Amino acid sequence: MDRKHATRVVAAIAAGTLVVAACGSDGGSDGGSDGGSDGGTGDAEGTTAPTDDAGTVTVYTGRHYGIEPIFDEFTADTGIEVRFTTGNDPELRERLVAEGANTPADVLMTADAANVELAADAGVLASVDSATLTDSIPAELRSADNDWFALSQRARVIIASTERVGDPPTTYAGVGDPEWKGNICLRPSTHPYTQSLVASLIIAEGEERATEIVQSWVDNDPLYINSDTDIYKAVADGECDVAIANTYYLGRLLTEDPEFPVEIVWPEQDGRGAHVNVSTAAVTKNAPNPDAALALVEWLATDGQQAFADANFEFPADPDVEPNEIIASWGEFVADLAAVTQLGEFQPTAIEVLSAAGYE
Amino acid sequence: MTDAATLRQQARSLSGSILIFAIAFVVALPILVIVWSIVQPSTDVWRELWETRLPGMIRDTATLLVTVLAGTVLLGTSLAWLVTAYQFPGRRLLGWLLVTPLAIPGYVLGFVWLDTLQEPLGARQVRSIWLCALVLTLTLYPYVYLFARAAFREQSQRAVDVARSLGCSRTEAFWRVVLPMARPSIAGGAALVGMEVLTDVGTVRLFNVSTIADGVLRVWFGTGDRNAAAELSVLLIGVAVFLIAAERLMRGRARYTQSGTRVGLQVHRLKGPAAVGATIAGWGVFTIAVALPVIRLTTWANEARLTNQTATVAGDLRFHLMSSLRIAVIATIACLVLGVILVIGLNRKRASGAVMARLATLGYAVPGPVVAIGVLVTLAALDRSGWLPDGWLLVGSVVGLIYALVVRFLAVAYQGIDSSVGKVSPSIVASARTLGAGRFRVATRVELPLAAAGIIAASVLVAIDTLKELPITLLLRPFGTETLPIWVWQATSESLWVQAAVPSLAIVAVGMVLVATLLWALEHGAETVS
Numbered sequence: 001m002d003r004k005h006a007t008r009v010v011a012a013i014a015a016g017t018l019v020v021a022a023c024g025s026d027g028g029s030d031g032g033s034d035g036g037s038d039g040g041t042g043d044a045e046g047t048t049a050p051t052d053d054a055g056t057v058t059v060y061t062g063r064h065y066g067i068e069p070i071f072d073e074f075t076a077d078t079g080i081e082v083r084f085t086t087g088n089d090p091e092l093r094e095r096l097v098a099e100g101a102n103t104p105a106d107v108l109m110t111a112d113a114a115n116v117e118l119a120a121d122a123g124v125l126a127s128v129d130s131a132t133l134t135d136s137i138p139a140e141l142r143s144a145d146n147d148w149f150a151l152s153q154r155a156r157v158i159i160a161s162t163e164r165v166g167d168p169p170t171t172y173a174g175v176g177d178p179e180w181k182g183n184i185c186l187r188p189s190t191h192p193y194t195q196s197l198v199a200s201l202i203i204a205e206g207e208e209r210a211t212e213i214v215q216s217w218v219d220n221d222p223l224y225i226n227s228d229t230d231i232y233k234a235v236a237d238g239e240c241d242v243a244i245a246n247t248y249y250l251g252r253l254l255t256e257d258p259e260f261p262v263e264i265v266w267p268e269q270d271g272r273g274a275h276v277n278v279s280t281a282a283v284t285k286n287a288p289n290p291d292a293a294l295a296l297v298e299w300l301a302t303d304g305q306q307a308f309a310d311a312n313f314e315f316p317a318d319p320d321v322e323p324n325e326i327i328a329s330w331g332e333f334v335a336d337l338a339a340v341t342q343l344g345e346f347q348p349t350a351i352e353v354l355s356a357a358g359y360e
Numbered sequence: 361m362t363d364a365a366t367l368r369q370q371a372r373s374l375s376g377s378i379l380i381f382a383i384a385f386v387v388a389l390p391i392l393v394i395v396w397s398i399v400q401p402s403t404d405v406w407r408e409l410w411e412t413r414l415p416g417m418i419r420d421t422a423t424l425l426v427t428v429l430a431g432t433v434l435l436g437t438s439l440a441w442l443v444t445a446y447q448f449p450g451r452r453l454l455g456w457l458l459v460t461p462l463a464i465p466g467y468v469l470g471f472v473w474l475d476t477l478q479e480p481l482g483a484r485q486v487r488s489i490w491l492c493a494l495v496l497t498l499t500l501y502p503y504v505y506l507f508a509r510a511a512f513r514e515q516s517q518r519a520v521d522v523a524r525s526l527g528c529s530r531t532e533a534f535w536r537v538v539l540p541m542a543r544p545s546i547a548g549g550a551a552l553v554g555m556e557v558l559t560d561v562g563t564v565r566l567f568n569v570s571t572i573a574d575g576v577l578r579v580w581f582g583t584g585d586r587n588a589a590a591e592l593s594v595l596l597i598g599v600a601v602f603l604i605a606a607e608r609l610m611r612g613r614a615r616y617t618q619s620g621t622r623v624g625l626q627v628h629r630l631k632g633p634a635a636v637g638a639t640i641a642g643w644g645v646f647t648i649a650v651a652l653p654v655i656r657l658t659t660w661a662n663e664a665r666l667t668n669q670t671a672t673v674a675g676d677l678r679f680h681l682m683s684s685l686r687i688a689v690i691a692t693i694a695c696l697v698l699g700v701i702l703v704i705g706l707n708r709k710r711a712s713g714a715v716m717a718r719l720a721t722l723g724y725a726v727p728g729p730v731v732a733i734g735v736l737v738t739l740a741a742l743d744r745s746g747w748l749p750d751g752w753l754l755v756g757s758v759v760g761l762i763y764a765l766v767v768r769f770l771a772v773a774y775q776g777i778d779s780s781v782g783k784v785s786p787s788i789v790a791s792a793r794t795l796g797a798g799r800f801r802v803a804t805r806v807e808l809p810l811a812a813a814g815i816i817a818a819s820v821l822v823a824i825d826t827l828k829e830l831p832i833t834l835l836l837r838p839f840g841t842e843t844l845p846i847w848v849w850q851a852t853s854e855s856l857w858v859q860a861a862v863p864s865l866a867i868v869a870v871g872m873v874l875v876a877t878l879l880w881a882l883e884h885g886a887e888t889v890s
């Protein structure tokens with residue numbers, strides 16, 4: 001009895017596979033399976049050929065936090081549907097490069113300048129000619145070829161405990177002062193934020209000096225935490241007194257607790273300004289729907305600027321758009337805009353510098 | 361036998377060999393594509409790596425590997441022995457519960473314990489390789505536990521009786537008879553653990569541990585240098601091959617099959633302090649590995665519910681759950697069918713068969729993100745080739761995603777099926793052959809039915825692995841497919857633990873159901889054979 005039973009099980013499984021395999025390939029050719037319950041991700045399977053339906057724009061986005069309401073707003077404004085897939089910047093870039101002419105993606109959005117620059121170098125982004133974009137986005141915040149555009153800026157700044165630190169460092173090099181030995185928190189070198197910060201040091205001060213600065217951080221025996229939110233919490237909890245982190249996480253923490261005992265120190269204010277990285281958008285070279293793609297990027301740079309930046313407490317790329325109330329309350333600051341378009345070029349050197357210094 | 365019949369048989373055997381070769385080749389292709397880049401070694405990168413991070417990576421990988429292997433073997437074997445050989449309060453339930461850590465992904469257990477221990481231990485102390493090893497041990501020991509328990513259960517009391525009659529104490533009998541006989545199974549479980557540790561990229565990053573797998577991603581995504589990353593992957597594959605060789609060595613020429621009649625091991629009833637101790641030990645492990653993390657996740661999930669954070673950009677729980685189940689079911693069936701074909705086709709072959717088997721199971725020794733890119737590059741080349749029907753694209757299709765998951769997890773199905781088919785007594789197979797049954801007939805009528813329980817168990821392991829899988833799904837999923845781990849990733853990459861709780865709990869819940877199925881299959885298997 002048991003043998004018969006078992007034979008039936010195996011036979012049933014084999015039959016099931018054939019059915020499923022058949023379904024799988026059907027799904028490939030006819031598409032149209034329903035996506036998310038609230039329509040966030042697309043309504044067509046990825047195997048369908050790119051259609052020329054001007055009503056949909058397809059986005060690969062490395063920036064995923066709070067992105068969907070923005071796309072909804074765009075759809076409400078323009079009638080163009082957005083289908084998107086989220087992922088890590090470098091992997092989405094690899095996918096775009098591998099897909100080449102077959103890509104379904106019209107727009108690439110990244111959370112970091114270096115990754116979009118590497119995509120541009122790989123030749124998968126389109127240079128676009130749009131007065132709307134060049135008018136609203138300053139030249140420092142877009143590539144020379146106009147193949148990518150920053151939409152918002154994030155400052156990576158020095159943060160310090162308001163309870164234990166009276167005289168915090170005001171330069172990135174100052175974080176390496178022996179005064180703070182054993183009391184600094186940094187993000188590991190695996191993270192693009194660290195890599196682009198060091199790239200900006202190299203751009204401004206040269207590789208040799210940048211190496212010295214990174215070495216002085218390492219000599220201060222930093223606590224490496226792979227999460228900016230946790231870095232803020234570590235400063236609040238007394239694990240470290242001084243740290244380097246992005247401002248927008250403080251925006252989130254302050255909405256939860258207005259008394260959060262950590263302050264922002266704008267670094268390099270007597271010189272080049274605080275290191276900023278950017279969230280970007282670009283039209284892909286092989287976009288099946290270039291018109292809709294450009295419409296989305298233009299909308300994000302104009303009508304959608306406020307919402308896009310505010311969603312994550314970032315600074316709008318368009319200087320005429322006011323930053324969100326909470327981040328405006330941190331005061332005006334000088335930003336190191338000159339480095340933004342070079343961050344990609346210097347990222348590999350930054351990684352070498354970090355490795356050489358033994359930065360974890 | 362007539363000449364015509366012989367010819368027919370040869371033709372069938374040839375087409376069978378071609379099929380096997382085709383499967384092995386197609387499954388290994390994405391990995392070979394990656395390995396291929398080693399043809400032009402980038403010596404500069406290596407020199408630099410050697411001067412900077414590589415020694416640390418090797419040290420961390422070795423430390424983690426040795427610690428987790430020791431931990432899982434010790435924990436898995438002793439717990440398995442405890443619930444097999446001793447009677448104490450709650451033994452039956454515990455026997456089931458001790459498998460459940462399998463349902464919790466390492467990265468989930470990692471972020472729960474990281475956040476929980478941050479305050480008492482301090483942010484610096486909590487990020488240590490030892491805690492990482494502990495977390496990995498707690499999620500991975502069930503592999504050893506399952507294999508060891510099965511081995512103990514299959515053993516006959518007669519062997520122990522013989523040992524006792526020769527003057528061994530109970531303890532001596534365990535060390536000198538029971539444990540050596542279970543050794544191949546324990547080594548098999550440990551080999552799986554080793555692969556999981558080598559290819560883990562989610563858990564290690566939480567604890568700032570820089571392993572080689574982590575280094576592959578660091579080099580690749582930081583510098584875009586695919587060659588250097590590929591070469592590091594090859595180093596990783598080398599370590600994996602060494603592990604497999606070690607396992608084979610442990611197994612040696614020993615071959616343990618079940619005899620027709622069997623008397624299970626006698627269960628010894630524990631009393632007093634011993635019973636209390638056993639109960640505490642078993643429940644203690646369950647509490648740390650499952651109960652406390654689930655309680656913590658539930659608290660977070662409740663917080664998420666109160667603050668209305670129980671859906672993502674892509675949809676609600678039901679949507680993600682269905683995506684996850686759909687992918688897991690299809691991938692499991694695909695692995696199962698291919699696994700069975702490979703086992704039937706390779707079972708009696710020699711060196712060439714071993715090479716094919718190794719090829720087809722290569723993906724398990726490679727970190728998920730590397731498999732993902734290998735598949736991406738391979739499929740994208742096919743998409744561009746013009747060989748496919750018009751309008752077909754494999755990248756970003758269900759077919760492409762399932763293919764990638766098969767590349768990664770076929771090994772799990774193959775190993776499980778192979779080991780259970782291998783346990784079918786050769787005398788039964790020989791009898792069937794004597795009665796004139798061909799190889800295919802023997803396989804479908806004798807071996808597979810006898811090994812059915814083991815096959816179900818192997819599929820459940822694949823299903824659990826697929827359910828927890830992140831990097832491959834993240835890169836290759838079609839639009840409209842958003843699995844539970846992707847939701848976890850979206851939340852944890854922003855350190856929003858509260859938002860990660862609901863999908864994490866869902867993974868654990870589905871995993872628990874699968875674990876229950878697994879145990880049912882194993883119990884059922886024990887009955888079928890006896």
